């Protein structure tokens with residue numbers, strides 16, 4: 240099965256095989272939101288290569304949420320015409336729902352930058 244890096248990042252699958260899930264639960268189930276598999280269930284790729292590996296994902300998360308918040312409030316305030324207080328209130332509610340997704344997508348992007356795809360592992364050859 241052919242898989243692309245963007246779809247693998249968005250699906251939060253292992254960067255090496257693009258088959259195994261990185262997280263045991265769905266992003267919107269809110270059960271164990273920060274629990275992550277230590278190894279890929281499909282190819283056994285180490286998903287936590289070292290202490291502090293996901294430190295870089297923290298900066299990605301900061302950038303993603305920062306730009307999201309700016310764009311979200313700008314659209315609500317200047318395009319839709321809501322006041323600033325209601326715009327920020329809606330932003331708080333939306334980020335309260337999306338914070339687990341931002342945490343996970345940042346980790347997914349970070350590990351996809353650092354671990355390369357290997358088609359042999361996608362076929363189940365270990």
Ligand SMILES: [Zn+2]
Pocket residue numbers: 253254255256257258259279280281282283284360
């Ligand atoms: Zn894998």
